[in-house]
Amino acid sequence: MDTPADADPAADGAPAVVETHSALIILYGDEAHKVRKRIDLGFLDNTTVGARAEQSRREVELNSRLAPDVYGGVLEVRGPDGDVIDHVVRMRRLPxxxxxxxxxxxxxxxxxxxxxxxxxxxxxxxxxxxxxxxxxxxxxxxxxxxxxxxxxxxxxxxxxxxxxxxxxxxxxxxxxxxxxxxxxxxxxxxxxxxxxxxxxxxxxxxxxxxxxxxxxxxxxxxxxxxxxxxxxxxxxxxxxxxxxxxxxxxxxxxxxxxxxxxxxxxxxxxxxxxxxxxxxxxxxxxxxxxxxxxxxxxxxxxxxxxxxxxxxxxxxxxxxxxxxARVRLVLVGGVSGSGKSTLAAPLAVALKAELLRSDDLRSDVPADQGGGRYSEEAIAAVYTRMLDMAGDMLAMGRSVVLDATWLDPRRRAEAETVAADAHAELVEVACTAPRGELVRRIEQRRRAGSDPSEATVAVLGRQLAGLAPWPDAIEVDTTELDPRSADAVRVWAERNLGPLPWA
Missing domain, CATH: 3.90.1200.10 (Aminoglycoside phosphotransferase (APH), C-terminal lobe)
Structure with missing residues (x-):
């Protein structure tokens, strides 16, 4: 009933009048009586006795669904000649x-x-x-x-x-x-x-x-x-x-x-x-x-x-x-060992987004006799599947983080088309690290054997040799931003991408 925010709790029971944009509520003792204003707001017209009567009856009926012991019915107000001139909703006064x-x-x-x-x-x-x-x-x-x-x-x-x-x-x-x-x-x-x-x-x-x-x-x-x-x-x-x-x-x-x-x-x-x-x-x-x-x-x-x-x-x-509420398609890329997967996971959490990894999808793509799962045909199949899945998720209101190298400008152009078709914001993030650190990470990962990536130092060499510019990307040096820290990633995301979802 739009009780004033500064109402004095000790005043419960004392007479008072509360005004809203469409009504006056008279508080007295343990009762409240609501009188509708005779106004026309465009979306609400209560200028007639009949309209105020109908709205009062509907108020009691509908609010009884959640608060049946609060609403006591509708009272008629009669003039000197006995005609009904208004209606009042009777309620139990709440503290x-x-x-x-x-x-x-x-x-x-x-x-x-x-x-x-x-x-x-x-x-x-x-x-x-x-x-x-x-x-x-x-x-x-x-x-x-x-x-x-x-x-x-x-x-x-x-x-x-x-x-x-x-x-x-x-x-x-x-x-x-x-x-x-x-x-x-x-x-x-x-x-x-x-x-x-x-x-x-x-x-x-x-x-x-x-x-x-x-x-x-x-x-x-x-x-x-x-x-x-x-x-x-x-x-x-x-x-x-x-x-x-x-x-x-x-x-x-x-x-x-x-x-x-x-x-x-x-x-x-x-x-x-x-x-x-x-x-x-x-x-x-x-x-x-x-x-x-x-x-x-x-x-x-x-x-x-x-x-x-x-x-x-x-x-x-x-x-x-x-x-x-913005729906985003986020490309997190970079050469092997650049920390893109380590960054992509907490970034997806910060954005309340779905996470798709090319390395996970690649395992479902059969290797050919030439270049294996890193052949041009195999890579194209992985990206096509990943973008198809992302397009469906974007249409259903879910942001998506795509963890892949994104080294080929053609793949990035395809992602841009998917984002545009879904009226989603495209965000591009390029992860970097010094070459020595890249090699160290790849070798460490291979020894551990716990990561789905099949990249080797040889694969890294080919990637670096053919590296194309990525002018639209936000560049992140993963030796400076610790992608293993969810808090650090969230702070980075808020600074670079604007307000993040919380609901």
Whole structure:
């Protein structure tokens, strides 16, 4: 119910009024009464008694799915002549200090109390309840349609258009432009992913507005209230779109650990192994929606102050999430012994990407009588197979790290085509080391016999003799960056590739 973030926990029970962009909530004693504003926001029109009555009834009906003991029904307000002039939702008042937002802020401020609930356990239970809501969601063509590529693109267009017409969008059009381009580029390459999500039944009738301020961690479990009731179309969508709202909000509050715990719990309960890119894409959409709602409040109050600044921060968060959602095709190459395989593995972890190694695929390619598995024909077969597999993964929203030499410019051109077809970002990394170190590593690897690479010092000599320039690559000297350190690789990746996925 959007309880003020600075609400005094000691004031629970005292009379108060909370204002949102579309309603007023009157708090008195142990009850709360919600009165809708008589406004038309474009996406929400409550200017008539009938519209407010319908939205009030829908609010009670839909929120009873997750909080049946909170919603007490709809009251009629009658005028002097006995006619119904308005409707009020009657609710049980929830303790403001037990809202998830208030608890997170208390933790950050160091003012948590001994009897405060366990936040990690609380958000995990919310993940379980959300999974149950989604599992019980009726499946229909109408619901499924909202997860289709055109519908998802339409949601972005609608919110971007609305934000552009608000003062925040007018003041910072470049941020909105970034959101529009990044979201569009992701969707242009992910039609197969979105259609697969629809086919797998991952499009649901969810909550639609899952904010930390509307989750209360009571002693007997969470109460999740205030779902989106005014437009079914905005409540229908991918399950990850629903979960992404709370993940975004917790991250906004500085509680990324809780966002990760919530998403992990939801994944475990639901079995939904959505790619990280899709999670971040929908986190970005939710940040944009929240930016729009905050901008509306700023315009309603005629203020260019805190709310306008918050709207801009949320729009920036949308950009940040969309940067983390980028699907990447990463070529990690270099001559034998350059450390490319040692770097590729932790880099794939940092990017939450799939890892394909040419050495692993080469073992499935039969050797010919001429050049063995390193003949031109055998090498071409390995690269073709590797790029075919990568193309399928990119289409499904999964970044891919390809560990191979990438010494031939023709192979790199083929990879560039695969990335372009999938609207994925191509990243090229060339590993290097002094020749003496290269030889030492190859000989050490051969003695150990634990690596699938069949490269020899003779193979290295041929590679070095025919080495072609790689002007588009980020060069990494693996004697300076320790590729065995996951932390060092992640820091390097953040510095060179920008925001990395965390969800």
């Amino acid at each position: 403001s200090r037990r809202s998830l937002e208030a608890l997170v802020r208390s933790r950050a401020a160091g003012t948590s109390r001994a009897d405060d609930p366990d936040l990690v356990a609380g958000v995990k239970e919310v993940g379980r309840q959300l999974d149950h809501l989604h599992a019980a969601s009726p499946r229909s063509e109408e619901v499924a349609a909202m997860g289709a590529p055109d519908a998802v693109a339409g949601l972005w267009r609608e919110s971007i258009g609305q934000l552009r017409r608000l003062s925040v969008g007018e003041d910072a059009p470049e941020i909105v432009d970034d959101v529009e381009w990044l979201a569009g580029e992701y969707l242009r390459g992910r039609e197969r992913l979105l259609r697969a999500r629809v086919g797998a039944g991952r499009v649901v009738d969810g909550h639609g507005d899952l904010l930390a301020a509307d989750i209360y961690l009571e002693d007997d479990g969470p109460r999740v209230i205030d779902c989106l009731e005014f437009d079914d179309r905005l409540r229908f969508g991918d399950a990850v779109l629903d979960a992404g709202f709370l993940a975004m909000d917790l991250d906004r509050l500085g509680a990324r650990d809780l966002a990760e715990a919530f998403l992990e719990a939801y994944r475990d309960f639901s079995g939904d192994d959505a790619p990280s890119s899709l999670v971040h894409h929908y986190i970005g959409y939710r940040a944009l929606v929240r930016s729009k709602v905050t901008a509306i409040r700023a315009d309603q109050s005629g203020s260019a102050g805190a709310q306008a600044r918050d709207a801009l921060k949320l729009a920036d968060r949308a950009v940040d999430a969309l940067l983390r």
